[in-house]
Amino acid sequence: AQTVTQSQPEMSVQEAETVTLSCTYDTSESDYYLFWYKQPPSRQMILVIRQEAYKQQNATENRFSVNFQKAAKSFSLKISDSQLGDAAMYFCAYREGGSEKLVFGKGTKLTVNP
Protein backbone atom coordinates (compact mmCIF):
# COMPACT_ATOMS: atom_id res chain seq x y z
CA ALA A 1 0.00 0.00 0.00
CA GLN A 2 1.14 3.48 -0.75
CA THR A 3 2.25 5.54 2.21
CA VAL A 4 3.11 9.19 2.63
CA THR A 5 5.44 10.32 5.38
CA GLN A 6 5.92 13.83 6.67
CA SER A 7 8.75 13.66 9.17
CA GLN A 8 8.35 17.18 10.58
CA PRO A 9 5.30 17.50 12.85
CA GLU A 10 6.03 21.20 13.34
CA MET A 11 8.15 23.84 11.66
CA SER A 12 8.59 27.56 12.20
CA VAL A 13 9.95 30.33 10.01
CA GLN A 14 10.50 34.04 10.29
CA GLU A 15 8.38 36.27 8.15
CA ALA A 16 10.02 36.93 4.74
CA GLU A 17 12.34 33.95 5.08
CA THR A 18 12.28 30.58 3.30
CA VAL A 19 11.19 27.26 4.72
CA THR A 20 11.16 23.74 3.29
CA LEU A 21 8.68 21.06 4.32
CA SER A 22 9.64 17.45 3.73
CA CYS A 23 7.60 14.62 2.30
CA THR A 24 8.53 11.12 1.23
CA TYR A 25 6.28 8.49 -0.27
CA ASP A 26 6.38 4.83 -1.03
CA THR A 27 5.04 3.39 -4.26
CA SER A 28 5.88 0.89 -6.96
CA GLU A 29 3.78 2.69 -9.54
CA SER A 30 5.11 4.89 -12.33
CA ASP A 31 1.91 6.85 -13.01
CA TYR A 32 1.03 9.00 -10.04
CA TYR A 33 0.48 12.54 -8.84
CA LEU A 34 1.66 14.42 -5.79
CA PHE A 35 -0.01 17.32 -4.06
CA TRP A 36 0.53 19.77 -1.25
CA TYR A 37 -2.59 20.96 0.53
CA LYS A 38 -2.81 23.76 3.07
CA GLN A 39 -5.27 23.66 5.96
CA PRO A 40 -5.53 27.00 7.79
CA PRO A 41 -7.35 27.36 11.11
CA SER A 42 -10.57 27.78 9.13
CA ARG A 43 -10.16 24.04 8.45
CA GLN A 44 -10.80 24.21 4.72
CA MET A 45 -8.29 22.26 2.63
CA ILE A 46 -6.74 24.34 -0.13
CA LEU A 47 -4.56 23.02 -2.94
CA VAL A 48 -1.12 24.64 -2.92
CA ILE A 49 0.67 22.83 -5.72
CA ARG A 50 0.52 19.66 -7.83
CA GLN A 51 3.22 17.59 -9.52
CA GLU A 52 2.77 14.94 -12.18
CA ALA A 53 5.28 12.10 -11.76
CA TYR A 54 5.97 11.93 -15.49
CA LYS A 55 7.17 15.54 -15.51
CA GLN A 56 10.80 16.10 -14.62
CA GLN A 57 10.37 19.83 -14.17
CA ASN A 58 9.54 20.90 -10.64
CA ALA A 59 6.17 22.60 -10.24
CA THR A 60 6.06 26.25 -9.16
CA GLU A 61 3.18 28.44 -8.04
CA ASN A 62 4.29 31.96 -7.17
CA ARG A 63 6.15 31.70 -3.82
CA PHE A 64 5.61 27.94 -3.60
CA SER A 65 7.82 25.43 -5.36
CA VAL A 66 8.59 21.76 -5.01
CA ASN A 67 11.73 19.69 -5.19
CA PHE A 68 10.58 16.45 -6.77
CA GLN A 69 13.18 13.68 -6.57
CA LYS A 70 11.50 10.70 -8.22
CA ALA A 71 14.24 8.17 -7.61
CA ALA A 72 14.43 9.11 -3.93
CA LYS A 73 10.61 9.31 -3.72
CA SER A 74 10.86 12.72 -2.16
CA PHE A 75 8.55 15.68 -2.68
CA SER A 76 9.47 18.70 -0.56
CA LEU A 77 7.67 22.05 -0.55
CA LYS A 78 9.61 25.29 -0.45
CA ILE A 79 7.87 28.46 0.65
CA SER A 80 9.78 31.61 -0.19
CA ASP A 81 9.23 35.05 1.35
CA SER A 82 7.02 33.53 4.04
CA GLN A 83 3.96 35.52 5.04
CA LEU A 84 1.86 35.43 8.18
CA GLY A 85 -1.00 34.02 6.11
CA ASP A 86 1.11 30.97 5.29
CA ALA A 87 0.69 29.70 8.83
CA ALA A 88 -1.30 26.47 8.59
CA MET A 89 -1.13 22.69 8.55
CA TYR A 90 0.42 21.44 5.33
CA PHE A 91 -0.44 18.01 4.01
CA CYS A 92 1.44 16.08 1.39
CA ALA A 93 -0.75 13.72 -0.64
CA TYR A 94 -0.28 11.01 -3.25
CA ARG A 95 -2.62 9.64 -5.83
CA GLU A 96 -2.05 6.81 -8.25
CA GLY A 97 -3.06 7.50 -11.83
CA GLY A 98 -6.61 6.28 -12.46
CA SER A 99 -7.33 5.88 -8.74
CA GLU A 100 -9.72 7.99 -6.74
CA LYS A 101 -7.88 7.35 -3.51
CA LEU A 102 -5.82 10.29 -2.26
CA VAL A 103 -3.36 9.19 0.43
CA PHE A 104 -2.42 11.90 2.89
CA GLY A 105 0.53 12.30 5.22
CA LYS A 106 -0.04 13.30 8.85
CA GLY A 107 0.75 16.93 8.20
CA THR A 108 3.28 19.57 9.24
CA LYS A 109 2.18 22.52 11.32
CA LEU A 110 3.88 25.67 10.04
CA THR A 111 4.19 28.72 12.29
CA VAL A 112 5.26 32.04 10.81
CA ASN A 113 6.85 34.43 13.30
CA PRO A 114 6.62 38.19 12.74
Place this chain on the structure above:
Amino acid sequence: NAGVTQTPKFRILKIGQSMTLQCTQDMNHNYMYWYRQDPGMGLKLIYYSVGAGITDKGEVPNGYNVSRSTTEDFPLRLELAAPSQTSVYFCASSYLFQGTASSGANVLTFGAGSRLTVL
Protein backbone atom coordinates in the same frame (compact mmCIF):
# COMPACT_ATOMS: atom_id res chain seq x y z
CA ASN B 1 -19.52 30.91 -6.29
CA ALA B 2 -20.49 28.71 -3.34
CA GLY B 3 -18.15 25.80 -4.24
CA VAL B 4 -18.67 22.85 -1.89
CA THR B 5 -21.14 23.41 0.93
CA GLN B 6 -21.40 21.12 3.94
CA THR B 7 -23.99 21.14 6.67
CA PRO B 8 -24.04 21.07 9.61
CA LYS B 9 -20.71 22.58 10.70
CA PHE B 10 -20.94 21.07 14.17
CA ARG B 11 -23.02 18.27 15.65
CA ILE B 12 -23.07 16.28 18.86
CA LEU B 13 -24.67 12.84 18.73
CA LYS B 14 -25.41 10.22 21.32
CA ILE B 15 -24.25 6.66 20.75
CA GLY B 16 -26.69 4.82 18.52
CA GLN B 17 -28.25 7.92 16.98
CA SER B 18 -28.37 8.45 13.24
CA MET B 19 -27.68 11.49 11.16
CA THR B 20 -26.90 12.67 7.66
CA LEU B 21 -24.13 15.05 6.70
CA GLN B 22 -25.18 17.04 3.67
CA CYS B 23 -22.85 18.03 0.85
CA THR B 24 -23.67 19.98 -2.26
CA GLN B 25 -21.51 21.49 -4.98
CA ASP B 26 -22.40 23.98 -7.69
CA MET B 27 -19.42 23.46 -10.00
CA ASN B 28 -20.90 20.61 -12.05
CA HIS B 29 -18.12 18.32 -10.88
CA ASN B 30 -18.59 14.63 -11.64
CA TYR B 31 -16.46 13.35 -8.81
CA MET B 32 -17.41 13.72 -5.17
CA TYR B 33 -15.77 12.38 -2.01
CA TRP B 34 -16.18 12.05 1.71
CA TYR B 35 -13.11 12.11 3.95
CA ARG B 36 -12.65 12.00 7.69
CA GLN B 37 -9.81 13.64 9.60
CA ASP B 38 -8.95 12.31 13.04
CA PRO B 39 -6.84 14.45 15.41
CA GLY B 40 -3.20 14.66 14.35
CA MET B 41 -3.83 12.66 11.21
CA GLY B 42 -4.27 13.22 7.52
CA LEU B 43 -7.55 12.66 5.74
CA LYS B 44 -8.87 9.19 5.00
CA LEU B 45 -11.32 8.41 2.21
CA ILE B 46 -14.69 7.04 3.32
CA TYR B 47 -16.69 6.88 0.08
CA TYR B 48 -16.53 8.44 -3.33
CA SER B 49 -18.68 8.84 -6.41
CA VAL B 50 -17.66 9.28 -10.04
CA GLY B 51 -21.11 10.39 -11.14
CA ALA B 52 -24.80 10.36 -10.32
CA GLY B 53 -25.95 6.87 -9.43
CA ILE B 54 -22.41 5.53 -8.89
CA THR B 55 -20.73 5.18 -5.51
CA ASP B 56 -17.80 3.18 -4.22
CA LYS B 57 -16.04 2.44 -0.96
CA GLY B 58 -12.87 4.15 0.07
CA GLU B 59 -10.41 3.26 2.79
CA VAL B 60 -12.70 3.46 5.86
CA PRO B 61 -16.34 2.85 4.77
CA ASN B 62 -17.60 0.84 7.74
CA GLY B 63 -20.43 2.52 9.63
CA TYR B 64 -21.33 4.87 6.77
CA ASN B 65 -23.58 4.95 3.74
CA VAL B 66 -23.82 7.31 0.81
CA SER B 67 -26.06 7.98 -2.15
CA ARG B 68 -25.68 10.12 -5.28
CA SER B 69 -29.02 10.76 -6.88
CA THR B 70 -27.94 14.07 -8.46
CA THR B 71 -24.67 15.56 -9.70
CA GLU B 72 -24.83 18.26 -7.04
CA ASP B 73 -25.55 16.29 -3.85
CA PHE B 74 -23.62 13.60 -2.02
CA PRO B 75 -24.98 13.00 1.50
CA LEU B 76 -23.15 10.83 4.06
CA ARG B 77 -25.30 8.78 6.42
CA LEU B 78 -24.28 7.49 9.84
CA GLU B 79 -26.79 4.86 10.92
CA LEU B 80 -25.64 3.92 14.44
CA ALA B 81 -23.22 6.52 15.72
CA ALA B 82 -20.23 5.25 17.69
CA PRO B 83 -17.52 7.17 19.58
CA SER B 84 -14.99 5.98 16.97
CA GLN B 85 -16.83 8.16 14.45
CA THR B 86 -15.94 11.33 16.34
CA SER B 87 -14.00 13.21 13.70
CA VAL B 88 -14.02 16.11 11.29
CA TYR B 89 -15.67 15.19 8.01
CA PHE B 90 -14.81 16.79 4.70
CA CYS B 91 -16.72 16.61 1.48
CA ALA B 92 -14.86 17.32 -1.73
CA SER B 93 -15.50 17.42 -5.44
CA SER B 94 -13.26 17.41 -8.48
CA TYR B 95 -13.02 17.73 -12.26
CA LEU B 96 -10.94 15.84 -14.77
CA PHE B 97 -7.79 17.87 -15.35
CA GLN B 98 -7.61 19.05 -18.94
CA GLY B 99 -5.00 17.38 -21.04
CA THR B 100 -4.91 14.07 -19.25
CA ALA B 101 -7.08 11.00 -19.42
CA SER B 102 -6.16 9.98 -15.90
CA SER B 103 -8.36 10.98 -13.01
CA GLY B 104 -5.29 10.86 -10.81
CA ALA B 105 -4.59 14.48 -11.70
CA ASN B 106 -7.96 15.63 -10.38
CA VAL B 107 -7.77 18.71 -8.21
CA LEU B 108 -10.10 18.46 -5.26
CA THR B 109 -12.16 21.35 -3.96
CA PHE B 110 -12.99 20.82 -0.31
CA GLY B 111 -15.85 21.97 1.85
CA ALA B 112 -15.23 23.68 5.18
CA GLY B 113 -15.70 20.50 7.18
CA SER B 114 -18.21 19.20 9.71
CA ARG B 115 -17.09 18.46 13.25
CA LEU B 116 -18.98 15.48 14.67
CA THR B 117 -18.75 14.37 18.29
CA VAL B 118 -20.33 11.13 19.45
CA LEU B 119 -20.81 10.81 23.21
